[in-house]
Amino acid sequence: MKYTAKITIALKEGMLDPEARAIQHALANLGFSTGSLSTARVFYITLDAENKEAAQAVAEQMCERLLANPVIHRYEVEVGA
Amino acid sequence: MKYTAKITIALKEGMLDPEARAIQHALANLGFSTGSLSTARVFYITLDAENKEAAQAVAEQMCERLLANPVIHRYEVEVGA
Numbered sequence: 001m002k003y004t005a006k007i008t009i010a011l012k013e014g015m016l017d018p019e020a021r022a023i024q025h026a027l028a029n030l031g032f033s034t035g036s037l038s039t040a041r042v043f044y045i046t047l048d049a050e051n052k053e054a055a056q057a058v059a060e061q062m063c064e065r066l067l068a069n070p071v072i073h074r075y076e077v078e079v080g081a
Numbered sequence: 082m083k084y085t086a087k088i089t090i091a092l093k094e095g096m097l098d099p100e101a102r103a104i105q106h107a108l109a110n111l112g113f114s115t116g117s118l119s120t121a122r123v124f125y126i127t128l129d130a131e132n133k134e135a136a137q138a139v140a141e142q143m144c145e146r147l148l149a150n151p152v153i154h155r156y157e158v159e160v161g162a
Binding site: 002008023026027030032033034035036037038039040041042043044045046047048058061062065066067 | 083089104107108111113114115116117118119120121122123124125126127128129139142143146147148
């Protein structure tokens with residue numbers, strides 16, 4: 001069956017995020033003041049699997065092996081129909 | 082009052098996404114076959130605003146003026162407490 005996995009990958013708490021700081025600075029230059037700003041990357045992946053649990057497991061393997069760097073990233077997988 | 086805006090920015094339908102194709106190819110090389118793969122960028126921004134509607138409007142302005150390229154991107158703003 002076909003499933004869609006939504007994978008969100010973000011830096012772990014406490015990791016420096018220079019890109020976010022640069023964006024915050026650029027927003028400030030345009031007059032937008034922000035308290036905090038963090039970023040994440042989302043992947044929407046459709047895949048074939050026997051059931052929802054199998055789809056979840058495959059998506060987590062994708063994170064471990066390619067999409068995320070487990071040293072610096074945390075990830076979250078949500079599988080929908 | 083403080084609000085948190087979650088801003089999701091993705092390519093418009095029909096735009097070529099070479100990065101997504103490269104990731105799909107890399108996953109295939111690892112033995113993960115995927116039907117489709119698309120990516121999005123998420124920004125979590127905390128900001129001060131008078132009310133939720135004002136926070137939403139400010140976040141949308143940030144998209145229009147800096148975060149998104151309206152020619153190629155679509156964006157979605159969700160404001161929470």
